[in-house]
Amino acid sequence: MYKLRTVDVWDTLIRRACHPETVKLATALHVFLRFHHSLEGTLSSHWDLHDKRIEIERIMAHEAEVIGHDGEYKLTAVFRRWLATILRHPLPCNTDDIAKEIAEHELRFEMANTFPDDSIIDFLANYPAEKTLYLSDFHMTSAMVDHLLAHHGLDTLFPKGLLSCDVMLKKCSGRLFEYIQKNHDVDSRMNISISAKIPQQLGITAIHYLPEASHRKRGKKDTLFSSREVLFTHMTKLARETAGNFSNRNDDAKATFQLGLQAAPLLIGYALFIAD
The missing domain is CATH 3.40.50.1000 (HAD superfamily/HAD-like)
Known part of the structure; x- marks a missing residue:
């Protein structure tokens, strides 16, 4: 023993039910919506915030290595610097408390998606x-x-x-x-x-x-995140499978229905964008 x-x-x-970067992207969306009116003018989407976070993580990892640590960083420390970088003006409240709240939000997302x-x-x-x-x-x-x-x-x-x-x-x-x-x-x-x-x-x-099976599923999630073409093809396939059999429809109805299935992800995404 x-x-x-x-x-x-x-x-x-x-295991995650999503790609690991989806977690960071969800946090970026949370921050984007919460502080939308206070963001620097060049930050027009949560993808921009996501990229800023990655940049800060790289900088902090390098700083840790310079003083003899490994290239590591703490989540709340990243969020404090992230907020200082993306906001036009300092927050009126304690940045430490906001960083902790964002970290808790990310933890709740992990709980829901693992x-x-x-x-x-x-x-x-x-x-x-x-x-x-x-x-x-x-x-x-x-x-x-x-x-x-x-x-x-x-x-x-x-x-x-x-x-x-x-x-x-x-x-x-x-x-x-x-x-x-x-x-x-x-x-x-x-x-x-x-x-x-x-x-x-x-x-x-x-x-x-x-x-093997779990590793194969992980690889599929990686591909869905990294390729929009693969993602949309996957979504269209799921929509068709959910819609079921077209055998009871005439040719015109089938064509129209299939067009609707192809457009559905775009329409849903647009509706979610408006809701945000």
Whole structure:
């Protein structure tokens, strides 16, 4: 039996029902609607806000590396700088409080759009250990991920864990593993890591967890997000499947109905735009 077992969060314990960048895009839309009249004039859509956030994350990751950390950042720190960058004037209220509110909004979105992996618990039974922690490279704090896991009923199995932003060290660099081993008095031989991405550092036993069906679905979400053509083709296919059989319609009615199906996503999107 191993002394310590660390398990990744994303694509291991829980999975998203959407592409990861969709989460950031949803937060950008929330901020765009909330502060629409206070935004810098060049920011005309939530996509612009999304791009600004990505830019700030890159800058903050570089700043962390300059002072000896890994390229990591905390979510609320990103939001504070984001707000300072995108708004024409300083907020009349405490920016820290607003940043926390936005972070909570993003957490609620994650809760609504994630689900537990359906086979990870049985898989973990094959690798028993005295102690189990979740361990992941992520910009939310462990306190926020605790809430996320509790929402999905995983908190009893994983009551504690550590995120890279908690200590500004990453798994991918190996330094987060070193930190964990030092603080839990475990050497590499007694440490096992289970993840969708295999850590190849420090001699840790690494178990690659990548169920084929789930991985295939993740790849499809990636394609839908990155390609508008693929997305609209997918939406049209779903609309046709939902509409059912055309056999009871004449040729003119079929053609008209199919045209309506093709236009439906555009009309719905336009209606949502007006509603926003």
